[in-house]
Amino acid sequence: MATMIYGIPNCDTVKKARTWLADHAVAHRFHDFRKDGLDPALLDAWLDRLGWEMLLNRAGTTFRKLPEEQRTGLDRARAAALMLAQPAMIRRPVLVHDGTVEVGFRPERYGALFE
Numbered sequence: 001m002a003t004m005i006y007g008i009p010n011c012d013t014v015k016k017a018r019t020w021l022a023d024h025a026v027a028h029r030f031h032d033f034r035k036d037g038l039d040p041a042l043l044d045a046w047l048d049r050l051g052w053e054m055l056l057n058r059a060g061t062t063f064r065k066l067p068e069e070q071r072t073g074l075d076r077a078r079a080a081a082l083m084l085a086q087p088a089m090i091r092r093p094v095l096v097h098d099g100t101v102e103v104g105f106r107p108e109r110y111g112a113l114f115e
Helices: 012-023 040-050 076-085 107-114
Strands: 003-007 028-032 094-097 100-103
Touching: 003 012, 012 028, 012 107, 040 076, 040 100, 094 107, 100 107
Parallel strands: 003 028
Antiparallel strands: 003 094, 094 100
């Protein structure tokens, strides 16, 4: 299975992760949430594996701009609906490699996966 990295190309953390992968000659494909969309089944699988709390980026501008009533009282279903409607609310990048799903970019974690 190919290594996949999911995110938004102008996100600084995604840029750092993609640069790390390129610098370490890790073959991968990039999936742009805005351009390529988000498969609900894939999001559901990530939610099963990681939980919505790990995936939902509450610190991001997109989430903070939501009306208060949409930001409170969240559960899995409501969080999933928000992320499907606006994938920019997903913490980035999401890296899928050999059955592992990583959220965010930590060079030491990528090093452990690929070196």
